[in-house]
Amino acid sequence: MIQRSHPETRLHAPQRLAGHDNGLERDYLTGLVRLLCDDVEAARRWHRSVAADAFISQNHRAVFVAIGRAIDVSPQPNLLAVRFVLEHDDTIDCDPADAASVLFDLHKESHDRPCHLWMQTATDQLLHRYHCGQAADLGRALAATAAAGTLPSDAEIEDVIQRARRMQMQARNPDASARDLLSIIDRWKLNKSEKLLTTGFNVIDRAFGGGLPVGLHGIAAKPKAGKSAIAAQLALGAMLHSADASVVWFRGEMTDDLLLSKMLACWSRMRHESLQAITLRDALQRSPETKAVYLDLLNTVGGRFVTVDPPLTISAIEQHICERKPSLAVVDYLQKCEAPGHKDRRVELDHVVSGLSMLSSRYDIPIIVISAVAGGRDESTDIGALTKESNRLDYDAHTFISLWNDGPKEDNPRKILLRINASRSGQASDDELWFHGAHQFFQAAATYAEFDDHAPKVPLP
Secondary structure (H helix, E strand, O other): OOOOOOHHHHOOOOOOOOOOOHHHHHHHHHHHHHHHHHOHHHHHHHHHOOOHHHOOOHHHHHHHHHHHHHHHHOOOOOHHHHHHHHHHOOOOOOOHHHHHHHHHHHHHHHHHOOHHHHHHHHHHHHHOOOOOOOHHHHHHHHHHHHOOOOOOOHHHHHHHHHHHHHHHHHHOOHHHOOOOHHHHHHHHHOOOOOOEEOOOOHHHHHHOOOOEEOEEEEEEEOOOOOHHHHHHHHHHHHHHHOOOOOEEEEEOOOOHHHHHHHHHHHHHHHOOOOOOOOOHHHHHOOOOOHHHHHHHHHHHOHHHEEEEOOOEOHHHHHHHHHHHOOOEEEEEOHHHEOOOOOOOHHHHHHHHHHHHHHHHHHHOOEEEEEEEEOOOOOOOOOOOOOEOOOOHHHHHOOEEEEEEEEOOOOOOOEEEEEEEEEOOOOOEEEEEEEEEOOOOEEEEHHHOHHHOOOOOOOOOO
16 A cells, blocks of 8 residues: 555635536646657646646546656656556445546546646646635645655645745635725725826826726727737836836737837837837838837836737636736736636626636736627717626726727827727717827827818828
8 A cells, every 4th residue: 555645635625616627627637648659757846736626527526646656656647657546445435347447548538638738627626616716835845845855744735835825815805805985985085095106198197097907807898909909008008107006917929029020119119208109010020120119118118028828717817817917907808718618608608707807906907808709889888788708897896998090090199089998987078189100099079189181181200
């Protein structure tokens, strides 16, 4: 019998979400079995990402524990070693024959389907089963010890658990979660009821009393209306206005090259006093004129702007927000987000929107969510029928900002109607903007009368 039990099995089982999803557990284990055959170190890392208590199925949990023990104690961790553990370790609560049969099936499936490509999604959803999200922190800490060839003691494991809990409590800022009426009134009298992130974009800052408030802010538009461009301009403006501001951009489909090129074109217009304006095409082609722009952006922003690759799941988004503590998060875009375990796409996106709203409150930051507009909608469409595939963003967002084309799309610049619906106050406001597509830059139309219909258009500087 194997005497030493795997560390994760000594954790107390946390509260699980209702329901049973064997398919999710099977996806994860199929990928783990495949990795055990192909790359033991990768299998070790994935195994450490969750704990045994994440598995509801008894046989799945037994296979998971057996894989971990085989990796830790066997000189040749493979499927034969896993089966040996299942048959000889009587501390594993399962029928050895049943668990071995499950292992055999997983091995067959691992060569029939590329399930190892789904492991990140499966891992994210497994972690959602926990009442508190300590599994990932614990797994990373234990992996560091296991890599040295030794298993941590009970005291070391308990210390890791306590540190993970303290980190979680600090991240949720418990000191700010409860306030008495007197302190609320004092903040209200001093007009400090809301923390505002100044973006330097007067149309947006003015609408919210000086800057973007904490909350979920939806930006919706049809293709080519500039929804990613205006989010990038707000993000760059916040970092230009404050040396302490930082942004995490969760990227759904746009490449880093395209995002950076858009930012460089916009930045050159924002810094017009010291930089020559460049176009998006200049940036994409790496023209000589872009060098001064990217050097200025690098020196001014530096590491305060971070992009995160897909998949866009709530757990992945929360992990980066918790680790980096940004002033602003941008999710680009809603229709590329995932919530594994939901078969209905509308329900899946509703779950994503609710999760993002919760993260905004938990981490006390504004979160911008970019979204596509459903087909056949226009500026006269009521709130509740605008967002593609789901109407939850219309209702749950603290503010819902929509952009509407006014005139031919090929015009540069072209008129854009910006409509802000604030759910907190129930108020709506409209502003006309000029969108310079070549420069990925927005300006208030009222300030630039030379572009109005009654006057000839002049070349851009």
